Amino acid sequence: MLQIIQRKRMNLTLPRNLHDSLLKHAVFLSVCLPETVRDTFLVDPAVILIVVGVVMFFITFCGCIGALRENIRLLKTVKFSFNTLLFAFLSLMLPQTRSALEKFARKAIVHYRDDLDLQNLMDYIQKEFKCCGWNSYTDWSWNLYFNCTRENPSTERCAVPYSCCTPVPGETVINTMCGFGVQTQKYLDANKSIYPVGCADRAVMWIETHLLLVGALTLGLALPQVRKPRHTCRVCMGGRTSRRHQKGLTACWRSRAPTE
Structure with a gap:
């Protein structure tokens, strides 16, 4: 009986190379994954949209009911909410907009594979703005799977997402491996296959291009109020x-x- 149990244990023993590979992956995950679940929750687009929707519903509900019922308290609540949001935007958010966006982009890159909604959002931004990463395409080394270090056992080491790649004319099937090994290339070489420009510079260019249009629309909405x-x-x-x-x-x- 003991011999049969020992034979079964020997049969269940993992091969040494497989055991070493699993151990290497476990060590890499424990060292290179310091971010918590809380960070993933905070950068989830669904959570952000829910919070913004709740705030907008509260303000518009107070304004609508306050104007309909001529309730001074609700109207004062709307005024206080607008003043608070304006003060927070001008004094807190506006001076730190770039740093806050950089922190958000860093967390979004780190948790790119952890949340499907976040992954789709990053792919959409990079496709629309024709950019890659926040400052440059090498920012994808922040991600666990795309990290460009020798200790990384991932098959996507030194790669970038396919949304960074420039579209090939006439291509019907998306090549999801088009960004493999791009982080090891120099800027000019990477420019042949991907968008090497960071999304921060593209966002600034987009704001400067559309600033006149946004200002004209704002002025057009404000003038009738006079x-x-x-x-x-x-x-x-x-x-x-x-x-x-x-x-x-x-x-x-x-x-x-x-x-x-």
């Missing part, structure tokens, strides 16, 4: 309102009427 209060008084005076509101609207009209 004459809106007087027009509002005229419309409300012609509607059915209570005596108290008619007195308030009459005072509003008189205060905005031109003095002779």
